[in-house]
Amino acid sequence: MPEPYTYTKNSQINIIFNQKKENSVPMPFPIDEKISHAPLEKLEFRLKKLVGMKDIKQMVKELYAWLYVCRKREELYLKAERQSLHMLFKGNPGTGKTTVARLLSHLLAEMGVLTKGHLVEVERADLVGEYIGQTAQKTRDLVKKALGGVLFIDEAYALARGGEKDFGKEAIDTLVKQMEDHHDEFVLILAGYSEEMDDFLSINPGLPSRFPMILSFPDFTGSELLGIALQMVKERDYVLTTEAEKRLSRHLRQKALNQEMHFSNGRYVRNLVEKMIRQQAVRLVRESAFDRDALRTIRTCDLVLEEDYKPSVISGEVTGH
CATH class of the missing domain: 3.40.50.300 (P-loop containing nucleotide triphosphate hydrolases)
Known part of the structure; x- marks a missing residue:
């Protein structure tokens, strides 16, 4: 044999x-x-x-x-x-x-x-x-x-x-x-x-x-996770500002470096993209800005990431900022 x-x-x-x-x-x-x-x-x-x-x-x-x-x-x-x-x-x-x-x-x-x-x-x-x-x-x-x-x-x-x-x-x-x-x-x-x-x-x-x-x-690298995110954003007819892309890149590279057990990789990125789109929608409604560029652009403030949450010094509760 x-x-x-x-x-x-x-x-x-x-x-x-x-x-x-x-x-x-x-x-x-x-x-x-x-x-x-x-x-x-x-x-x-x-x-x-x-x-x-x-x-x-x-x-x-x-x-x-x-x-x-x-x-x-x-x-x-x-x-x-x-x-x-x-x-x-x-x-x-x-x-x-x-x-x-x-x-x-x-x-x-x-x-x-x-x-x-x-x-x-x-x-x-x-x-x-x-x-x-x-x-x-x-x-x-x-x-x-x-x-x-x-x-x-x-x-x-x-x-x-x-x-x-x-x-x-x-x-x-x-x-x-x-x-x-x-x-x-x-x-x-x-x-x-x-x-x-x-x-x-x-x-x-x-x-x-x-x-x-x-x-x-294998798990995706940080740059690959960013590539997946940018592909998803493009397919949905959105664009990230330069600063938003830089912040997203830093976050995904850190997630890849953390080597979390059973990290959800592409699923995590998809959920992240969908969340930033919802955050952008909330911002646009608040600002009443509905021109073509506004509807397509994802800004840094639309990225609500894990590091945006920290324990409250007073109550010990987790709050966003």
């Missing part, structure tokens, strides 16, 4: 390919169809919109190239590797896991690997029932819904929590069975915090081998 291929770069991503070779195994897509690189062009267009995630982007391109070359080898009657595409995503919230899952579902559909390419996003509550037999049925129904696409389970480690009477393990067992029964008909992606996902895999010795692709999503 060949050794697993491990791709590591900057300790940010670890992709493990457990390769299985079979003689003359048909690929899960037609080989007599004329192949173009249109899927790659669409892929690169989508990847350019994503801030950061350099290594994740590289992996997605490598996946495309591998699938393409496998098809070309089949056309020339060469041996081609057949590998499960089920994946495991590890990282904090807001690091792009759901976005990449959706991007992959589109790519695999455009290459003919998946018949539909839709994304079904679920969590523990969608899978686990309240009485015996309900969990297995709920899980099978969701897999059926995901056939032809991607089943994305966020915070998948939650399935392993609970006591002996908990039905989370039943959901896991059902998923494993469905992966066997519907081989190549859908892609299962389990996502969650890095340490918790490692613990989750350890509960069943057979789980790691069923997920040959393990992707680690």
Whole structure:
């Protein structure tokens, strides 16, 4: 058996390919169809919109190239590797896991690997029932819904929590069975915090081998968080003043340096942008300023940040200033 291929770069991503070779195994897509690189062009267009995630982007391109070359080898009657595409995503919230899952579902559909390419996003509550037999049925129904696409389970480690009477393990067992029964008909992606996902895999010795692709999503840097914020502001047709952008940049760089456990990354930035837009609206109503420039401009006073709050010396209560 060949050794697993491990791709590591900057300790940010670890992709493990457990390769299985079979003689003359048909690929899960037609080989007599004329192949173009249109899927790659669409892929690169989508990847350019994503801030950061350099290594994740590289992996997605490598996946495309591998699938393409496998098809070309089949056309020339060469041996081609057949590998499960089920994946495991590890990282904090807001690091792009759901976005990449959706991007992959589109790519695999455009290459003919998946018949539909839709994304079904679920969590523990969608899978686990309240009485015996309900969990297995709920899980099978969701897999059926995901056939032809991607089943994305966020915070998948939650399935392993609970006591002996908990039905989370039943959901896991059902998923494993469905992966066997519907081989190549859908892609299962389990996502969650890095340490918790490692613990989750350890509960069943057979789980790691069923997920040959393990992707680690690092937290965004301060400059990347700022890039995400500016992109969101632009998409909403707003602009930041120079001073507002400088203040926002200082705040996000400090958040990145703090390395808070389970920091919500992109979600934090989105909430921050939405809050500053609401603050700008309050200011505009107060000032009765509704010309085009006023409606588009976010000023420094519209940024209400964590450091704007401090304990009151008199009462000990937290107050803003």
